[in-house]
Amino acid sequence: MARVLVTGASGFVGRQVVEQLLAAGHEVHAACGRQVLDGPIVHQLDLLEPGAAAALVARVRPQRLLHLAWCAKPGVYWTSPENIGWVRTSLELLEAFQCHGGEQAVLVGSCAEYDWSGEGVCHEDSTPLLPATPYGRCKNATRELAELFGQLHDMPVAWARIFHAYGPYEAPGRLVPAVIGALLKGEPARCSHGEQLRDLLHVADVASALIQLAQGGVQGAFNIGGGQPIRLREVIEYLARQLNAEHLLQFGAIPVALNDPPLLIADNQRLLAQGWQPRFDLHSGLDDALAWWRGRI
Amino acid sequence: MARVLVTGASGFVGRQVVEQLLAAGHEVHAACGRQVLDGPIVHQLDLLEPGAAAALVARVRPQRLLHLAWCAKPGVYWTSPENIGWVRTSLELLEAFQCHGGEQAVLVGSCAEYDWSGEGVCHEDSTPLLPATPYGRCKNATRELAELFGQLHDMPVAWARIFHAYGPYEAPGRLVPAVIGALLKGEPARCSHGEQLRDLLHVADVASALIQLAQGGVQGAFNIGGGQPIRLREVIEYLARQLNAEHLLQFGAIPVALNDPPLLIADNQRLLAQGWQPRFDLHSGLDDALAWWRGRI
Structure with missing residues (x-):
């Protein structure tokens, strides 16, 4: 049992993450912008407000961080300038998390970081990172900086690239x-x-993959997909x-x-090697x- | 005459920038971490404190921003994790600056963003950006995000790559x-x-180049060097x-x-085209x- 902070906790993926963490008996702190959830300890705040993320982390002192919050407004998020605010907030979170004794961070990326004009099967190591959108560029910049931060502080930071959740x-x-x-x-x-x-994966399986990566000692990028x-x-x-x-x-x-x-689609061998298995098949x-x-x- | 915010104002380059801006009759707001300067309106604060940069900008409401602050401790700054905090702070500054009516931002980069294994004469457009150090990687990530921010908000953001100031x-x-x-x-x-x-340039000429870029309507990367x-x-x-x-x-x-x-060395044609001329020759x-x-x- 661990003290876990989940951001974007009332979102599409976040609420599944919270549910599964609660079911596993963890102390779950849920940072939400708007909706309030039942079950976890809820912290309602605007994470984009400079200083808000650091203050929250200082209060909660989580051992694990699952950072899912990002702009997600359909039709808007691909090109919104808010993407840059989410880079900043992600760094603020990560810095505060490390500073207050955090042990394992999981941040959420996207298949939009990859070059889509290639062969189509994305490998974490070999597929070029060539995001075509502000959203993809900001996710990719966050990944690079989060990875560097983890290396410089010797703190494991996992980067979960979600493909197509439903x-x-x-x-x-x-x-x-x-x-x-x-x-x-x-x-x-x-x-x-x-x-x-496409690589469709039920959102509950996306959530269980993120939680798998939060177990501890996990670093680098992981494609989150079914691989089919x-x-x-x-x-x-x-x-x-x-x-x-x-x-x-x-x-x-x-x-x-x-x-x-x-x-x-995702090459998901690296994720499978962590012991993750999906619960749902397509049907x-x-x-x-x-x-x-x-x-x- | 404009209201100008200078960060890193008590630093090696910053104090020259402040001096020249004051001499030109501007209202100069100087953000400093430690030392206090005579002449400008001084704001002593720790810009790395989440929220500090945004609060300062909200108070000053500058028309121009010259953001020079960054970790610079000799022997440490190349690999310091603080580089990542400076990415975050730079974004916080830029967002607040735009939000409060800012007109022209100048951020400071470095020749350390370039691939040093190439031909050695660096061109803004054609020399690969392949920073070899955490410092260079964080500067380059900031540049990419600041450039994107400027595009998405239609606000001019200039990126000044300093080579070798003395x-x-x-x-x-x-x-x-x-x-x-x-x-x-x-x-x-x-x-x-x-x-x-190497491309040595007197720090007063580095400062005048940054001020040249702050005139308004200036976007993109500029090598700051003598070109010789x-x-x-x-x-x-x-x-x-x-x-x-x-x-x-x-x-x-x-x-x-x-x-x-x-x-x-720097190809400085783009800077010269802005009308800048150095005051000092080498001797x-x-x-x-x-x-x-x-x-x-």
Whole structure:
């Protein structure tokens, strides 16, 4: 049992992390911007406020840090100047964490750090880091600085690059909720051709991977993904079959964005070597998402 | 006349910047960690304290920012973890500056951002950025983030890469003061072979270059150097001649560091295009340094 600080605790991934840490018996401190959660010790604050992160860490003195907070507003976060504030806040957190006796930090990155124009299977060591967006550039800069900070202070800092998470509380505009939402309402689901291969992972498995990395003594970048290429068309058709709504699918109705690569998946060998195993496969994961959205739409 | 905030104002370059800004009639706010200066409005504070930079900027509301503060402790700054705190503080400053109506920021970088294993003449656009030290990596990360911040907010941010400054208040262990100090005391000046070609610039000219960049509407990276390769042996021999102490020179007494490149100079065309001209040539600059140290050793 450890004292753990989770930032972004009311977010899509954060709430799963908090739930699993509580279930494992840890003392969980949850930093949230807006919503208040049941269960953990909640610290409601604006982490972007200079000094707020350091003051929180000084109060909590966590042994482990899972830093998930970042700007995530759909349609905005890719190019928001707030990304730079999150670099600053991440450094402030990390410095305070080390200063107050922190033992293991896990920070969250993204597949957006990688060069997407390459072969599509991303390896932590060999795939070039060539982020195309302000979001990706700020994540990558944070990674570089966090890694250096860990080296200079001899403190383990793990960097978790999330690929494509789905599940409860996902933003409604994203693929899985958008398809489920349309079909549950009996409306057409307008999709692209759906031939893209992606690395979808249920958010509970993303959370368990982050917690695995927080065990202690873990350093460097880790791809967080299932490691299997999943055709988006297969996801969409599976959801439609479960809802008897295949007639509502409109493949090809939406163009594929120019920067949308045909293949983008994680080599997850480094994560697997940490002992992590996912709980869901694609079908059981989508069933879970479906059940959750059914009660809400 | 403008309201200007100078950080690192009591430092080697900072005090020259403050002096020249005051002489030009500006309202100068000087942020200093330790020493107090005469002339500007002094704000004594620890800029690394989270929130301190933002609070200062909110109080001063400067139109121009010249951010020179950084860790500079000789022998320590190349690898100090404090470099990461200076990245954070630089971002905090820049964000607050923009938020409170700032018009032109000038941040200070270093030739240590460049790949030193290349041809040795550094161009802002074409020389690879491949810093070999934590100091260089943190400067380069700050540059990337500051540049992005400027783009996203449409605020001009200039990045001044200083090469080799010398003059009053230089750290005593560095080349020019070390040679002068030894010779003034009648002690042997132990030197390397002295064949290295460097870009030496008097600190007053470094300061005037930074002020030139702060005029407004200036973006991107600028090499701050004289643009002329100067053999260190020539510097050392000139100083010795002025002091009638050539017999005290011991060339070859010290090995050259492995990572010390034979040639490292600035292409300064971009700076010259801004209208900057140096006041000192090598001899008049060294004479000035000599006169200053004479009164102090």
